Amino acid sequence: MAVSDTLVPKRTAAERRTSGFSYVEGGGTSPRTRFLRYVVITGIALFMMYPLLWMVSSTFKPDNKIFTQLGLWPQEWKFSNFSEGWNSLEHPFSLYLINSTILAVFDVVGTVVSSALAAFAFARLNFPGRKILFAMMLGTLMLPSHVLLIPQYIVFSKLGWLNTYLPLVVPHFLATNAFYIFLMVQFMRALPRELDDAARIDGCGTFRIFFRIIAPLCVPAFATTAIFTFMNSWNDFFSPLIYLTDSDLYTVPLALRQFMDSEGQSSWGPMFAMSIVSLLPIVGFFIAGQKYLMQGIATTGLK
Amino acid sequence: MTDSAHAETADAPAARASAAVPGRRRRRHLIDWSAYVFLVPWFVGMLFTVIPFGASLVLAFTDYDLLNPPKFIGMQNFTEILHDERVHKSLVVTFIYCLVSVPTSLAAALGVALMLNRGLRGLPIYRAIYYLPSLLGSSVAVVMLWRQVFSTQGIVNTALAWFGIQGPSWTSDPHTALSVLILLHIWTFGAPMVIFLAALRQVPTMYYEAAAVDGASRWRQFRSITLPMISPIIFFNLVLATIGAMQSFTQSFVMSNGTGGPADSTLFYNLYLYIQGFSRFHMGYASALAWVLLLIIAALTAINFLAQRYWVFYEN
Numbered sequence: 001m002a003v004s005d006t007l008v009p010k011r012t013a014a015e016r017r018t019s020g021f022s023y024v025e026g027g028g029t030s031p032r033t034r035f036l037r038y039v040v041i042t043g044i045a046l047f048m049m050y051p052l053l054w055m056v057s058s059t060f061k062p063d064n065k066i067f068t069q070l071g072l073w074p075q076e077w078k079f080s081n082f083s084e085g086w087n088s089l090e091h092p093f094s095l096y097l098i099n100s101t102i103l104a105v106f107d108v109v110g111t112v113v114s115s116a117l118a119a120f121a122f123a124r125l126n127f128p129g130r131k132i133l134f135a136m137m138l139g140t141l142m143l144p145s146h147v148l149l150i151p152q153y154i155v156f157s158k159l160g161w162l163n164t165y166l167p168l169v170v171p172h173f174l175a176t177n178a179f180y181i182f183l184m185v186q187f188m189r190a191l192p193r194e195l196d197d198a199a200r201i202d203g204c205g206t207f208r209i210f211f212r213i214i215a216p217l218c219v220p221a222f223a224t225t226a227i228f229t230f231m232n233s234w235n236d237f238f239s240p241l242i243y244l245t246d247s248d249l250y251t252v253p254l255a256l257r258q259f260m261d262s263e264g265q266s267s268w269g270p271m272f273a274m275s276i277v278s279l280l281p282i283v284g285f286f287i288a289g290q291k292y293l294m295q296g297i298a299t300t301g302l303k
Numbered sequence: 304m305t306d307s308a309h310a311e312t313a314d315a316p317a318a319r320a321s322a323a324v325p326g327r328r329r330r331r332h333l334i335d336w337s338a339y340v341f342l343v344p345w346f347v348g349m350l351f352t353v354i355p356f357g358a359s360l361v362l363a364f365t366d367y368d369l370l371n372p373p374k375f376i377g378m379q380n381f382t383e384i385l386h387d388e389r390v391h392k393s394l395v396v397t398f399i400y401c402l403v404s405v406p407t408s409l410a411a412a413l414g415v416a417l418m419l420n421r422g423l424r425g426l427p428i429y430r431a432i433y434y435l436p437s438l439l440g441s442s443v444a445v446v447m448l449w450r451q452v453f454s455t456q457g458i459v460n461t462a463l464a465w466f467g468i469q470g471p472s473w474t475s476d477p478h479t480a481l482s483v484l485i486l487l488h489i490w491t492f493g494a495p496m497v498i499f500l501a502a503l504r505q506v507p508t509m510y511y512e513a514a515a516v517d518g519a520s521r522w523r524q525f526r527s528i529t530l531p532m533i534s535p536i537i538f539f540n541l542v543l544a545t546i547g548a549m550q551s552f553t554q555s556f557v558m559s560n561g562t563g564g565p566a567d568s569t570l571f572y573n574l575y576l577y578i579q580g581f582s583r584f585h586m587g588y589a590s591a592l593a594w595v596l597l598l599i600i601a602a603l604t605a606i607n608f609l610a611q612r613y614w615v616f617y618e619n
Contacts, residue, residue, distance in 0.1 A: 045432045055448050067456045118345040127338035146593045151355035174348030206337045235442045237553045253443040275444035297497045
């Protein structure tokens with residue numbers, strides 16, 4: 001490597017900070033090294049995206065061409081894979097999409113509301129037992145879900161909730177995922193406490209402080225929670241697998257798996273078409289909420 | 304919304320003034336009983352957590368099939384686990400999966416994060432491309448895709464055939480089936496990468512400037528500045544990834560149609576727990592398996608925490 005590698009670039013630290021990169025190692029690399037770096041990261045990125053792009057292109061290829069053509073541009077276009085896939089399971093695919101959407105909406109609303117209420121109490125209110133209860137909350141953060149799985153299943157089956165959405169939805173309304181409470185507590189603690197004091201002097205009660213002052217300021221934390229919850233709910237395979245047996249109630253992941261069980265060797269196109277349909281909401285939410293998501297992930301790792 | 308905006312602008316100067324006055328106590332010491340109202344959903348939720356937690360320990364010492372009342376059988380489940388060859392096999396599979404995929408994916412995450420972190424145009428696009436697979440990696444659609452990519456006539460073998468190589472039937476050969484799942488895991492290195500990227504930005508620039516003045520090479524800067532400064536984040540990612548990998552389920556379930564085959568070569572521990580609990584309804588045995596997993600994960604985490612003394616660097 002040339003000497004220029006180790007030289008400090010002539011910009012000041014403040015300038016570099018405003019440009020968003022505080023890590024100056026290699027800041028003064030030659031154009032050739034920089035070009036090579038772009039080639040490497042673009043190459044790896046293409047390699048990583050290839051399977052997904054290949055799946056997209058396969059949905060437009062006839063079945064006998066899917067595995068023989070490695071190229072992404074179909075030589076022969078076939079557009080019926082989507083309509084075939086849509087109708088090749090027991091129910092039209094729209095039913096599974098609606099089921100998953102209903103569950104995801106309930107899960108998101110339940111998680112955001114119940115976690116926000118608990119987080120507000122832990123972050124901004126003073127009450128006897130706060131420290132012990134907070135420690136308990138953190139304790140549940142570390143508990144692997146499989147230890148609770150079997151007794152919870154037994155309870156839900158005794159309640160007659162098997163084959164309904166209740167086991168999948170009710171826990172979300174009870175703030176059972178401590179991770180989201182913790183995330184919101186961290187966020188609420190950073191808000192100036194004088195806001196509460198001022199509101200109290202103006203005659204606000206605790207509930208109004210929460211609804212009118214704290215909650216509106218916590219929208220970024222709520223958004224992060226909502227995106228994560230949506231994605232987990234949409235992707236969840238395990239809970240629907242154990243709680244749902246009726247195919248009317250199946251969610252998208254359970255429906256997709258049926259392609260593997262029931263279909264012969266000849267319908268990859270429809271299967272991939274529905275796989276793409278199932279991934280679209282996640283990709284959509286990811287693109288829409290990328291900013292919040294990255295912040296959410298970064299803070300998880302750093303605080 | 305208007306309320307809060309008003310409160311903020313009106314009181315910001317006052318707030319600063321009050322913070323500056325020493326010895327002035329805030330009013331937060333007043334006990335607010337309404338806190339318990341806010342916690343009502345969480346309290347109910349805790350019942351759904353604490354009671355099952357105790358119950359699963361009790362169940363671990365019973366024989367229970369959901370239909371007949373649980374029968375207390377002492378340590379029998381645990382002695383059976385000691386002699387159950389499928390438990391041993393699943394532990395081996397899960398450990399290999401963990402030992403190979405966790406370090407590899409973390410190394411890939413750090414490597415790519417380092418490359419992305421250097422004054423690069425289009426960072427959000429690259430970051431999104433690298434992160435996307437980890438969002439999709441646990442979805443059934445992608446596992447099915449993976450299964451087809453590595454099937455006997457899949458594109459991997461089609462590509463190998465160009466070079467005259469006859470590829471194995473990856474997913475149906477016990478020697479290669481697990482490696483397909485490991486590759487899938489490594490493919491999802493984007494999640495720890497995003498955390499590494501955030502951590503790299505926290506390293507103060509002045510350290511690199513000082514090192515550069517002293518003539519330190521780039522490798523030396525990486526080893527003596529970057530690695531120690533981000534070691535707490537490496538540790539955090541390591542603990543999370545280990546716990547996550549030990550609990551994998553969907554990948555092996557979808558890849559093997561719920562059997563863990565071929566020849567139990569992809570029988571993850573959790574898949575075996577599922578088979579015992581939910582296809583054979585051995586609820587007591589499955590609870591015992593869950594507790595063994597809890598102890599293993601606790602032990603691994605403890606080992607990680609003990610080992611961090613030797614390599615994790617905390618500034619204060």
